[in-house]
Amino acid sequence: MEGSSKDTDGGMIQTWLKKHLVNYTGATRHPFILSIREGTVDLSSFKRWMGQDYIFVRAFVPFVASVLLKAWKESDDHSDMEVILGGMAALNDEITWFKNEASKWGVPLSNVVPQRANQDYCRFLESLLSSEVEYTVAITAFWAIEAVYQESFAFCLEDGSKTPEELKETCQRWGNVSFGQYCHLLQKIANQCLEKASDDVLSKAEVALLHVLEHEVEFWNMSHGEI
Ligand SMILES: Cc1ncc(CO)c(N)n1
Numbered sequence: 173m174e175g176s177s178k179d180t181d182g183g184m185i186q187t188w189l190k191k192h193l194v195n196y197t198g199a200t201r202h203p204f205i206l207s208i209r210e211g212t213v214d215l216s217s218f219k220r221w222m223g224q225d226y227i228f229v230r231a232f233v234p235f236v237a238s239v240l241l242k243a244w245k246e247s248d249d250h251s252d253m254e255v256i257l258g259g260m261a262a263l264n265d266e267i268t269w270f271k272n273e274a275s276k277w278g279v280p281l282s283n284v285v286p287q288r289a290n291q292d293y294c295r296f297l298e299s300l301l302s303s304e305v306e307y308t309v310a311i312t313a314f315w316a317i318e319a320v321y322q323e324s325f326a327f328c329l330e331d332g333s334k335t336p337e338e339l340k341e342t343c344q345r346w347g348n349v350s351f352g353q354y355c356h357l358l359q360k361i362a363n364q365c366l367e368k369a370s371d372d373v374l375s376k377a378e379v380a381l382l383h384v385l386e387h388e389v390e391f392w393n394m395s396h397g398e399i
Contacts, residue, residue, distance in 0.1 A: 183363030184374070185315070188381055195385040200323040202392040208343065209327060211334035217395040218339065219277055223284035224394055226270045229263060231294040232317070235301065236260050239314050242307035249364065252311075255357045259318070262354070269345065289390035296387055300380070308365035312377040315358040316384040321346040322355045 182189075189196055204221065207213040236259055243252045274281045286294070300310050325347035328335045335343055345351075366377060 183359075184366035184377075185312075185359050185363050188378055192382060192385065195382060199320045199385045199388040199392075201327065202324070202389060204392045204395045205324045205327060208335055208339055209330075209333045211336050213336070213339070217397065219279045220397060221392075221395040222270070222274055222277060222342075223279050223281060224287060224290050224391070226267075226274065226281050227284055227286045227290055228293060228391070229266055229270065231297055233260070233263055233267075235297040235310075236263060236314065238301045239307070239310045242303075242305075242310055246307040247361075247365075249361070252361050255354070255361060256314075258354065259314075259358075262351075266345070273342065287394050289387070289394045293387040293391055296383060306369075306373050306376065308362075308369045308373050309377045309380050311358070311365055312362045313380040313384050315355065315362045316381050317388075318351075318358060319355045320384070320388045322351055326352065 204213070204217065207217075236256065240253060240256045240260065243256055247253065271281065299305075300313055325343040325345070327333070327347075328343040329340070329347045362377075366374060369377065
């Protein structure tokens with residue numbers, strides 16, 4: 173692969189992140205995230221995000237289950253399944269965390285109405301459940317979904333950030349070192365799949381990545397409160 177235009181170390185994902193850096197930065201450095209980091213965030217925006225994200229995470233579980241199923245059927249690496257299973261276990265904790273956190277903030281989770289951007293994103297996840305969608309495409313989307321949150325919230329915890337004390341726990345949830353390592357493992361799995369993929373599957377995976385980035389931006393936009 174030496175001399176190839178593809179990155180030999182970072183793999184396809186690194187190549188795509190460079191190619192789509194504007195889109196990636198749009199998703200990981202959104203004004204909502206910047207406002208958390210600057211300590212100027214409007215708490216009603218934060219609460220709105222929290223209610224919507226709880227709904228998203230519930231829809232995310234069946235998606236991750238479908239990735240697990242695809243890994244079991246299509247992956248030739250046994251460790252893939254264990255990484256994905258670890259992700260599912262983390263989601264179980266996440267749902268419990270959302271319930272506790274929401275009650276602290278006085279956000280009633282039982283009657284949150286999913287907004288348009290959330291519905292669209294959940295519908296996109298549902299489209300990936302199909303057995304027609306290749307494991308490579310699904311794992312690329314999965315990595316991207318987790319990586320956006322990891323990059324965004326880790327940015328709020330960097331030295332010099334002014335994140336309010338009461339929001340740090342939320343940022344830690346996705347910005348912590350071990351979540352970073354987990355995202356790195358997902359990226360490695362995605363890269364290994366992409367390395368073996370046909371051009372057709374490669375382009376589907378790239379499109380899925382771009383869709384995730386667009387949906388993430390729209391998701392953050394919901395925090396502003398316009399419908
Ligand atoms: C919208 C959204 N994207 C990604 C994650 C990461 O799990 C999340 N909880 N919510």
